[in-house]
Amino acid sequence: MIHRRTALGASLGLVILVAGLGALPRATTAQSSAVDLRNVVTGETLDLGDVLPEGKDTPGVKQFLSTGHNPYITDASCLKQGEQTFLAACSGCHGHIGEGKIGPGLNDNYWTYPQNTTDVGLFSTIFGGANGQMGPHNQSLTLDDMLQVTAWVRHLYTGPVGDAEWLNDGQKKTYTPYKLGETFPDDPPGMCAKSGKS
Ligand code: HEC
Numbered sequence: 001m002i003h004r005r006t007a008l009g010a011s012l013g014l015v016i017l018v019a020g021l022g023a024l025p026r027a028t029t030a031q032s033s034a035v036d037l038r039n040v041v042t043g044e045t046l047d048l049g050d051v052l053p054e055g056k057d058t059p060g061v062k063q064f065l066s067t068g069h070n071p072y073i074t075d076a077s078c079l080k081q082g083e084q085t086f087l088a089a090c091s092g093c094h095g096h097i098g099e100g101k102i103g104p105g106l107n108d109n110y111w112t113y114p115q116n117t118t119d120v121g122l123f124s125t126i127f128g129g130a131n132g133q134m135g136p137h138n139q140s141l142t143l144d145d146m147l148q149v150t151a152w153v154r155h156l157y158t159g160p161v162g163d164a165e166w167l168n169d170g171q172k173k174t175y176t177p178y179k180l181g182e183t184f185p186d187d188p189p190g191m192c193a194k195s196g197k198s
Contacts, residue, residue, distance in 0.1 A: 033048055033065040033066070034065065034066050034067070034068065035064070035065055035066075035068045035120050036120070037120065037123065037124045037127060037128070038124055038128075039124065039128040039129070040113040040115060040116070040121065040124055040125045040128065040130050041113075041130050041131055044128075046124060046127050046128045046138070048065075048143075050138055050139075051138050051139075051142070051143055052138075052139065052141070052142045052143075054142050054144075055142030055143055055144030055145060056142065056143045056144070058143075058144045058191075059191060060072055060078070060144060060147055060191050060192070061143045061144050061147060064119070064123070064147055068118075068119060068120045069119055070119040070123070070147055070150055070151055070154075070166070071191065072147055072148055072150075072151035072191065072192065073119075073150075073151045073154045073155070073166065073167075073171070074171060075151070075190040075191050075192065076184050076185075076188040076189075076190055077187070077188045077189060077190030077191060077192040077193040078147075078148045078151050078190060078191055078192035079148075079151055079152055079155050079184065080184045080187075080188060080192075081145075081148045081192050082148035082149045082150070082151045082152030082153075082155070083152050083155075085141065085145050085148055085149040085152070086098075086149050086152045086153065086156075089137065089140065089141065089149070090103075090106075090149065090153075093133060093134075094106050097156055097178065097180060098153060098156040102133060103133065103134060106153050106156065107153075107156040107157055107158050107159070107178065108157075108158065108159045109159035109160060109163040109164075112130075113125060113130065117163070117164075117165040117166060118165060118166060119150065119166050122150050122153065122154075122166075123146060123147065123150050126141070126146050126149060126150060127146055144192075148192060154166055155178060156178045157177065157178060158177040158178050159177075161175045
């Protein structure tokens with residue numbers, strides 16, 4: 001009798017363990033981030049579980065969430081796609097080259113929210129929104145789209161290199177301000193290449 005009860009207990013325990021393991025991947029996706037994403041206005045933590053199902057664990061997103069650095073800012077394949085997203089989702093308010101319209105300019109060194117000089121800060125603003133017309137994008141763009149559009153916003157920058165905190169020393173040396181009319185080849189190789197080249 002005792003023996004049976006133990007067996008039952010053990011198998012129940014196993015069921016609970018298996019159910020628990022099944023739930024683990026979801027929990028770790030939301031919690032594995034080393035970066036602290038917060039709403040720029042309220043300071044509230046942004047819920048990384050509250051995102052579109054696609055594009056949430058691409059290599060680029062994983063790298064960003066573990067390092068806080070956007071690996072796309074110098075990758076032509078990602079910039080190309082980031083530009084498309086920017087033109088569809090941001091330029092109506094911020095202007096075609098981020099020069100500012102009903103929303104503030106994004107291509108100079110003045111920031112209403114100083115944390116936008118970091119990759120995590122800018123990503124958080126896009127994810128969680130700010131005041132007024134600047135709504136959250138976590139349910140209209142995937143995490144990967146947001147990373148790409150962040151890269152494009154950096155690419156549009158025309159201000160002094162000394163204020164471009166998001167660039168590392170090597171990137172600062174090769175920095176050239178955005179020039180209107182600049183083009184990229186179609187489907188360049190890189191982390192976001194549609195044809196899978198990298
Ligand atoms: C419907 C209009 C609208 C759209 C669409 C929009 N924005 Fe905004 N955005 C604004 C407004 C207005 C503000 C100012 C909000 C504030 O000061 O809190 C703003 C603020 C910002 C800021 C903060 C700038 C600073 O100086 O700190 C960033 C960054 C930003 N937007 C990026 C984006 C990106 C990237 C997109 C596209 C994914 C986007 N916005 C889409 C209207 C918009």
